[in-house]
Amino acid sequence: MKIILFTAIWCPSCLIMRPRYKELIKNDSQTTLEEVDFDDHPDLVKQFKIGNILPVAIVFNNQKQEIKRIVGEVSSKKLAVMWLEL
């Protein structure tokens, strides 16, 4: 699986969520995390229809299909539950 995480340098919530996503996949060698800067990649922002709340994490399966989208701040506990439900 792959997670694309849209963040911005000016976004405190992105600073909060970044370590939580890293922690989430720490023991999962099958999953990778790629971070995309909202301001530097307007093309990707448009392509993935990122709304007006950051951060946005899009989870893709191995067939490169979007299977989950997590928007904004989510607690570590809730994030872990979401991850297990995938």
Next chain:
Amino acid sequence: MKFKRFLISALLAFFGFSLATLATPTSEVMVTAVDTPNQVSIYYFTSPGCPHCASLKDYLALKQEEKPHLILREFDVMIQENEDYLYAVADAFDETNVSTPFTIIGGKHYVGFSSVTEAALNRIISKYESEEHVDVMAKILAGEPLLESDFDQSSDYEYEIPIIGTVDVREVSLGLIAIILGFLDGLNPCAMWVLLFLISLVLGSDNKKRIWLIGGFFLFTSAAFYFVLMMAWLQTIHFLVAKVAFQIIVGIFALLAGGYNLYSFIKAQVKKTDGCEVTTVTTKQKLVAKVRKIAMASYLPAAILGVIGLAIIVNAIELACSTGLPLIFTQILALNGFVGASSIGFILLYILFFILDDLIIFAIAVFTLKISPISTKIGKYAHLIGGILMIILGILMIFFPEILLFSFF
């Protein structure tokens, strides 16, 4: 001031008798230099056609119905002798604003009449009813010399609280308001991202001195910018002619700003997502480039100068984010007569709590080399509490300004 009072006292003593006989009060009463408890004399200068004088007279008439032991004495300044007398009395009280209505009770005087004066008069009447006091006006009328101790220097806002003792309720209330509004204002995350970004860039240098200087100058300049801005607002309010009209405008502004804060909270609740809202990206991108350049500058003095400029720019741009609370706070200070030097302590207290969260984040970053941003959830609830407070303050400013004067009699 002591010398001036002595001089005035000597002059009044010299001319006192003639002034007393020349003065033409509209009603005659016997006065003694020291009022016994329960006997309170109120002297007031009025002029025909003065609407505030009419309001004062209505108020005093009602007050006398309620408290028949009050002794009222009116001086119409259309009579030349009374006008001269008004100036002499104003001088004795060191009052530069010589206008009607001008009221004297015991060792206190009040210029003008509004809900503010009414609250102060209620309080001082209650106070003098229960304690012996010097009737300064009676002494002037009798031609007796005035002493420094004749003037009542006590605050209109002091209350005896068991165990604690005498407390100036206005100072305590204003201090609490400064702390609450400053803290809520500080939780507004508008400009915080720049500090976080700045810290994240300088943390990489692993140079603690650089981190301290760059972060410290950013915070200090932000605080200084806010201080200058609030002092300037306060002075502007002070020099405004239409103070009551402006107070109502600020009240309406507080209602609108409070409404917007509540709307922001409800919107975030409905969306059920807490995160950063994407707004004014171009401005932020420009700032990001500036912050990078400043943080990476190899020459430290240049970096510090850059940080000072950056703090001013950021706080000016993001001002719209927090204009409501400091403006409302300065209006409350002005309403209570705190301008110039007397307001500095309250403004500094507001600013201390305004930057408190930034200081904590900065201190954590310096000591742990980790960034701990404040969750937008906290900002969301700051919108809720701030919104409710602004609406309450707006209503008080428009309809019940006397409550914001913290005189509870």
